[in-house]
Amino acid sequence: MKYLTEFRNGEVAQRMAREIHQLTTRPWKIMEVCGGQTHSIIKNGIDQMLPACIEMVHGPGCPVCVTPLELIDKALAIAAQPGVIFCSFGDMLRVPGTNGDLFQVKGRGGDVRVVYSPLDAVDLAAKNPDRQVVFFGVGFETTAPANAMSVHLAKRRGLRNFSLLVSHVLVPPAIEAIMSSQGNQVQAFLAAGHVCSVMGYWEYPPLAEKFKIPIVVTGFEPLDLLDGIRRAVRQLEEGRHEVENAYPRVVTFEGNRAAQSLLAEVFEVTDRAWRGIGVIPKSGWRLSEAYRDFDAEERFQISGIRTAESPLCHSGDVLRGAIKPAQCPAFGKQCTPRHPLGATMVSSEGACAAYYNYGRFLSAEELASAGSATSGEVHA
Amino acid sequence: MPDKPAMPDFANWSCPLPLADYPTIVMGHGGGGKLGNELVEHLFLPAFRNPALENLGDAAVFDLGSSRLALSTDSFVVQPLFFPGGSIGELAVNGTVNDLAVSGAVPRFLSASFILEEGFPLAQIAAIADAMAKAAAHAGVRIITGDTKVVERGHGDGCYINTAGVGVLRPEVTIGPHLAQPGDAVLVSGTIGDHGMAIMSVREGLEFESQIRSDCAALNGLIAEVLDAVGPNVHAMRDPTRGGLASTLNEIAIASGVGIAIDETMVPVRPEVQSACELLGLDPIYVANEGKAVFFVAPEVAGRVLEILRAHPLGREAARIGHVTTEHPRMLVARTAMGANRVIPTQIGEQLPRIC
Numbered sequence: 081m082k083y084l085t086e087f088r089n090g091e092v093a094q095r096m097a098r099e100i101h102q103l104t105t106r107p108w109k110i111m112e113v114c115g116g117q118t119h120s121i122i123k124n125g126i127d128q129m130l131p132a133c134i135e136m137v138h139g140p141g142c143p144v145c146v147t148p149l150e151l152i153d154k155a156l157a158i159a160a161q162p163g164v165i166f167c168s169f170g171d172m173l174r175v176p177g178t179n180g181d182l183f184q185v186k187g188r189g190g191d192v193r194v195v196y197s198p199l200d201a202v203d204l205a206a207k208n209p210d211r212q213v214v215f216f217g218v219g220f221e222t223t224a225p226a227n228a229m230s231v232h233l234a235k236r237r238g239l240r241n242f243s244l245l246v247s248h249v250l251v252p253p254a255i256e257a258i259m260s261s262q263g264n265q266v267q268a269f270l271a272a273g274h275v276c277s278v279m280g281y282w283e284y285p286p287l288a289e290k291f292k293i294p295i296v297v298t299g300f301e302p303l304d305l306l307d308g309i310r311r312a313v314r315q316l317e318e319g320r321h322e323v324e325n326a327y328p329r330v331v332t333f334e335g336n337r338a339a340q341s342l343l344a345e346v347f348e349v350t351d352r353a354w355r356g357i358g359v360i361p362k363s364g365w366r367l368s369e370a371y372r373d374f375d376a377e378e379r380f381q382i383s384g385i386r387t388a389e390s391p392l393c394h395s396g397d398v399l400r401g402a403i404k405p406a407q408c409p410a411f412g413k414q415c416t417p418r419h420p421l422g423a424t425m426v427s428s429e430g431a432c433a434a435y436y437n438y439g440r441f442l443s444a445e446e447l448a449s450a451g452s453a454t455s456g457e458v459h460a
Numbered sequence: 461m462p463d464k465p466a467m468p469d470f471a472n473w474s475c476p477l478p479l480a481d482y483p484t485i486v487m488g489h490g491g492g493g494k495l496g497n498e499l500v501e502h503l504f505l506p507a508f509r510n511p512a513l514e515n516l517g518d519a520a521v522f523d524l525g526s527s528r529l530a531l532s533t534d535s536f537v538v539q540p541l542f543f544p545g546g547s548i549g550e551l552a553v554n555g556t557v558n559d560l561a562v563s564g565a566v567p568r569f570l571s572a573s574f575i576l577e578e579g580f581p582l583a584q585i586a587a588i589a590d591a592m593a594k595a596a597a598h599a600g601v602r603i604i605t606g607d608t609k610v611v612e613r614g615h616g617d618g619c620y621i622n623t624a625g626v627g628v629l630r631p632e633v634t635i636g637p638h639l640a641q642p643g644d645a646v647l648v649s650g651t652i653g654d655h656g657m658a659i660m661s662v663r664e665g666l667e668f669e670s671q672i673r674s675d676c677a678a679l680n681g682l683i684a685e686v687l688d689a690v691g692p693n694v695h696a697m698r699d700p701t702r703g704g705l706a707s708t709l710n711e712i713a714i715a716s717g718v719g720i721a722i723d724e725t726m727v728p729v730r731p732e733v734q735s736a737c738e739l740l741g742l743d744p745i746y747v748a749n750e751g752k753a754v755f756f757v758a759p760e761v762a763g764r765v766l767e768i769l770r771a772h773p774l775g776r777e778a779a780r781i782g783h784v785t786t787e788h789p790r791m792l793v794a795r796t797a798m799g800a801n802r803v804i805p806t807q808i809g810e811q812l813p814r815i816c
Contacts (some may be wrong), residue, residue, distance in 0.1 A: 084738065090725075125800020169734045187484040196664055196740065302798050417805075418494055438802040 087301030088124075096306040097129040102153075104315050107133035109265050110312050111258070111401055113251055114220075114272030115142025115430065116300050122434040124302045127218070129349065134313065137265075137401035138431035140254055140354060141272055143219035144171050145423040145430045148353040149387040151247045152177040155216055157382045158245065159185045159192050165208060167201035168216040169223075170194045175426050178387050198230035198244075205234065205242035214376045217244045222274040224248050224365065226338040228346035231374045241376045245376040246366055249352055251275050253363035258400060259291040266401055268312040270298040273327040278343075281334025284323045292321045299327040346371050355423055356396030390415075395422035398431050405435040412436060418438065476603035493703055493807040516715070517637055518559035518698060519792055521629060528629035532556055534609030535622040540679045541584065543662050545654075545674030548621055549591030551750060553677045555701070556625040557599045561680040562753055564635040564687070565627030567599065572623050573607040577616035588619065601625065605677035631689040640696045640716035644784040645762035647755040649682060649769050650675065650777040651728040652705050653744035655751070657736045666739070668733050686755065686765055690803040694765075696756035703807060704746040709792045710806040717789055722782030722804075724794045746807055756784065 118138045121127055127136055140146050156177045159166035166182070168411060173194065186192040191211075196200050205213035217227035225257045227244060234242040253445040255269060271284060276297045284295045294315035298308025308326045316324060325331055345368065352364025367375045392410040397403045405411050405424070415421040417433050422431035482488075490493040497683050505513065512520040517530035536552045560567040572592065576585065596603055603623075604697065654675040661672050679699060687694060696716070700708035705727070713720045729737075729744045737744045751774060762780055769775030792804045 088797050090799055093798045122797050123800045123802060124800055126798065128800040129798060183486040184482060187482070187486045223616065240724075437805050453755065 084301065087299070087303040089303065090405040093129065093302050093306055093327045094301065097312055098196065098274075100134070100306070100310050100313055101131050103317055104131045104134060104312065105317060107135070108313060108316050109135045109137050109266050109401075110265040110268045110309060110316075111137040111139045112308075113139040113141040113255065113273065114270075114300075115145065116274065117270060117272065117298065117305060118142070118431050119434050120300050121305060122438045124305075125438075126302060126305050129306070130309065134309070136309075138405075138434075139258070139269075139401060140357060140399040141220065141251065141275075142424070143223065143249070144175055144353040144426060144431050145395065146249055146357065147175070147218045147423070148355045149177060149389060150385055151245070153377065153385045153387055153390070154377065154380075154382045155245055156182065156185055157181065157385070158214055158376060158380045159190045160188070161212075161380070165191045165193060165201075165204055165211050166216070167193050167195045167198075167204065167213065169196075169218070171426065172216055172218060174420075175423050176420055178385075198227050199233065202230050202234050202237070202242055203237065205239045206426070209241060211241060212379070213242050213245050213427055214380075215242075217246045217248065220249055220251055220272065220275050221279045221343075222272070222277075224343055224347065225278055225336070228339075228342050231346055231371050232342060234374060235371065239444070241440065243374050243376040243379045244367065246347075247352070248347065249354060249364035250349075250365070252278075252287060252361050253360050254354070255287055255295075256409055257360045257363070258358070259287075259293065261400060263402065266293075268294040268316055269296070270308045270312065271295050271323075273297060273299040273304070273331060276325075276327070276331040278336050278339050280333050280340075281323055281325060281331065282335070286322050288323050288397065294321050295323045296326050297323070297325045297331050299330065336403070348378045354399070356393075356399045358396075390421040393422035395424040395432065396422055405432040408432070416453075464681065470703065471711075481775060490702075493707060497806070498570070498740075510755045512747065515636060517563055517705045519563040519565060519625075519627070521563060521565075523749050527632070529631055530560050530563045530622065530627045530635050532559040532563070532627075533622065533624035534559060534597075535620065537617065537620050538659065539617060540659075540662055541588065541672055543618055544658050544671050544677035546750075547588060547591045548619060549678050550595045552621040552623045553592050553595035553599060553601070553603075554676055554750060556623040556690065557601060557678045557680055558699040558753070559752075560625050560627035561678075562635075562681045562699050563627070564633040564694075564697070565629045566684070567601045567627040567680050569626055570596065570601050570603045570623050570625045571605045571607075572603050573609070575611060575616055575620040575622075577618050578613040580618050585619065586623075595678065599680055607751070609805050617732070630683060630687055630691065632792055633687055633694060634692070635694055635697055635717040637696055637698060637712050640718055640756040640784050641758075642718055642784050642786045643755045643759055644695055645759045645765075645780055646720060646722065646782040646784065647710070647757065647762065647769065647778060647780050648700075648705065648727065649679070649753045649755070649775045651730045651733065651749075652700070652749055652752060653729060653747035654735065655701075655749050656704070657733045657742075657744075659748075660740065660742075662691040666736060672730070672732050672736060673753035674750050675749055677774055679751060679774065682769065682772045683753060683774060685768050686699055689768055690757065690761040690764060693758040693761040694755060695758070700749050700752060700754055702748050704744070704748055706743075706745040706804050707806055710804070712754075713792055714790045716784075719785045719788035719790070720782060721785050721787070725797050726779050726781045728777045728779050732797035745804060753759075787812050 104190045189365045204354040296311045347365035348368040350366045394408040424432040512522045519530040534555045541548045557567045658672045660672040698708045769778035
């Protein structure tokens with residue numbers, strides 16, 4: 081399989097890991113922004129290959145995890161209405177709202193459907209003119225173009241029974257918020273490769289300059305991640321703070337211009353609440369004036385939503401990188417993938433679920449020492 | 461046992477908490493993962509408790525007169541009814557044949573019950589019956605009883621089939637999911653994930669350069685050859701259907717109280733199945749198979765079993781994928797291509813496609 085197996089070569093990975101060990105002279109904290117990267121790091125055991133003093137901090141880039149509880153509750157309320165076909169990507173179905181999840185709405189007779197593309201939801205609207213079809217449009221810049229296209233097409237096809245429940249969030253404002261937060265310890269970022277495939281990375285040089293941090297555009301395969309980490313460590317060790325592209329087979333500086341112009345037409349920047357973090361100014365998209373008619377929040381006036389997060393859940397601290405999942409008192413006890421208290425335990429991209437699923441049998445010490453076992457000890 | 465039927469006492473279920481999370485049935489209860497296991501353990505098992513059931517094998521094994529018999533039943537609700545590589549008809553026969561075969565039995569007789577929806581075309585039932593007849597002949601079993609029910613339009617999905625099967629246990633074998641032993645070699649009879657991805661591709665309208673076909677097949681011939689040669693050295697067998705290889709290996713690790721270590725790079729996966737899984741955000745180790753078996757055998761016969769499997773048309777891509785260990789009991793741990801280790805847990809319910 082071209083472009084996949086080449087980037088999963090164990091021998092090359094070991095060589096790159098050795099190089100990172102040689103480069104590293106002191107402890108560094110590097111945040112991978114994207115949940116897909118977190119998943120890949122844990123699944124492949126990349127964290128076990130790194131020097132013990134390099135800490136990968138798992139960022140807020142899991143769309144399932146940061147979608148605010150209020151919006152999940154709105155989704156549950158809309159999906160439960162008769163006459164509605166509620167479409168969503170699969171992993172939103174198990175995210176706990178205040179009372180239950182979309183699976184339960186489906187179990188009670190709600191028409192909840194998993195689709196692989198928002199365009200499938202547009203087709204459903206065309207085929208079911210007497211039903212209201214709602215697509216749950218969550219995610220970062222990566223999923224936004226297809227969601228924008230769905231509204232664009234629905235408008236062009238005159239489908240008045242299609243609407244989008246939007247909760248789009250943006251990476252650069254999140255980086256800004258994390259770097260500006262009190263007690264921040266993150267010293268470098270791996271930018272999310274797929275976000276940059278859409279947006280390019282022209283938004284990042286001002287951030288690298290403002291906060292004096294290396295930002296490396298990084299892919300998702302094991303060798304992509306090791307290359308991203310290697311470049312970040314090299315910059316840190318050499319005292320540089322530049323934007324580098326370690327994912328050039330997919331990402332260009334400008335990004336996908338056609339997608340960007342569609343996004344600019346369909347969406348406008350707005351303040352957004354991030355679950356577990358709070359409101360970050362200008363950190364999301366909502367439908368622009370021209371497309372406001374397709375906003376499910378406008379079409380279904382859902383009021384009286386009172387949200388309640390579990391007081392035991394520390395997912396906000398996990399998403400900011402302030403604590404590791406296993407440091408949460410509820411981790412693996414009250415909170416498991418079987419019974420998640422917070423969204424980070426739901427999606428396979430959520431840091432808590434990734435930890436629980438893939439590293440559970442190792443103690444914290446074993447996980448920490450596993451990396452240094454492959455080469456000489458690197459002292460803090 | 462009380463002699464009058466009683467309403468279930470919700471407050472005194474052996475473990476009310478997990479069920480209380482979902483007071484109604486959700487799709488995940490049928491996904492071959494933890495939710496389904498909990499339904500069996502906390503609801504059905506307490507209700508029906510008896511020694512033959514408690515093994516929770518693919519088939520129940522029991523004595524009747526001087527015979528040791530195996531009995532198994534399975535319902536088939538696949539959509540679409542016809543898919544590349546088979547149909548609900550072949551599945552209904554082969555699924556029950558395989559459940560008997562992996563229990564160490566020689567499958568003999570099957571029942572077949574049909575639940576048909578008003579309006580369902582007779583031509584399709586004929587095609588399904590034809591497929592079942594051919595599959596039964598091929599597997600050497602006879603369908604000797606059956607039933608037909610019709611439900612009103614909208615109350616079924618065209619055609620559901622239930623089959624039950626009886627087989628005679630081979631005298632020389634002692635096989636069970638609880639009998640895997642430390643040191644055992646773990647073998648799989650071929651590529652994994654073919655059936656699940658064939659169904660997913662049709663359902664989602666995905667098209668690939670080469671079509672993914674279901675691996676639906678009766679495994680009793682293949683298994684008989686292994687048991688003829690090294691029967692007493694086979695400790696556990698299973699066909700990894702719903703929930704995939706991961707669920708099967710986890711079930712055996714738990715039932716036997718052992719750890720299972722596999723080498724991820726040794727697990728055979730077709731490139732087109734791997735590609736489809738990448739595209740949909742799925743892991744082939746959790747995807748269903750309908751014509752594969754996993755064998756736990758004494759290490760000294762592992763090479764021999766692999767030769768036998770590879771000489772059989774259904775086992776050409778068989779592979780030795782790991783071993784049983786006393787370390788990490790009740791857990792499945794995979795060595796990744798990067799040389800690191802990861803736990804492969806039982807999934808909760810259905811495997812959900814990821815967003816990005």
